[in-house]
Amino acid sequence: MCSLFDAIDKTIDDSRKGAVTALRAAHLQHLRNSSTMPDEELQSIAKNHTWTDKTANGLTKMIVAFLDYTGHYANRINTQxxxxxxxxxxxxxxxxxxxxxxxxxxxxxxTTKKGTPDIDAIISGKPAKIEVKIGKDRMSKDQKKQKDKIERAGGMYYIAKDFLGFYTWYLQITKQK
Structure with missing residues (x-):
């Protein structure tokens, strides 16, 4: 018999698979648009590419790649x-x-301002800033100030903790379901 927690875990796992599947599909389309290799080889590359959202570096790479592959602008900001x-x-x-x-x-x-987000993006013509936080990592006071400033200026701001959360937010702001 399946417990409620098992059902929730399965739903989360299925949703996560859906988000990663969307990233893989976008990656495959990007490869198709930029390569003359046979489609079977491109599918193998996209399928076997390893993505992880367990580290800040991995999640940042996933988000930037997904936005690039889906026709948006995304740039990783080096703030150190x-x-x-x-x-x-x-x-x-x-x-x-x-x-x-x-x-x-x-x-x-x-030379960047204290609290600058990790990713600078333009999604569907709107400026978006994305801060990546993994595990127990929390926003600093400077980051909170920058978030408020960006939102007051009309920009979108998202704190990404995993790819599923980011992908859900992406679908909401682009009105895709």
Whole structure:
């Protein structure tokens, strides 16, 4: 006998499969439009491509790919700074050679505003910003301020925790069912 929780889990699994199937279908169409390979090979590539929404990096890649494949604009925003790396020389008296090593000598701050979302998108002609949060990750005060500012300016803002949630939101805002 199937418990209520088993039924809910199956529904969630079926919905997740539907969302991933939509991503795979969009990926296949993208491959068909940009390749001269035989369709059987393209189907194999799309079917065997591994997608995961268990990590922030994986979910971000899924969302950007899906939006790109479905004709929208999506760009991943790099909001972290960069380490300054310098080569440092050292003379080895035993070998008589100059050895160089790389060392982090500083840090260059990011030029993006604090709280900038992970993905910048245009969906059906409307600006959309998407923040990716996995597990216990929560929005910072700066991110909440940016969210409010974006929404006041007329943009859409979504906090993506998994691909199914994103896909459901996507269907709602594009009025597809």
């Amino acid at each position: 700074g960069q380490a300054q790396v310098s080569e440092v020389g050292r003379y080895d008296v035993i070998t008589g050679k100059l050895e160089t090593t790389k060392r982090i000598t500083g840090y260059r701050k990011s």
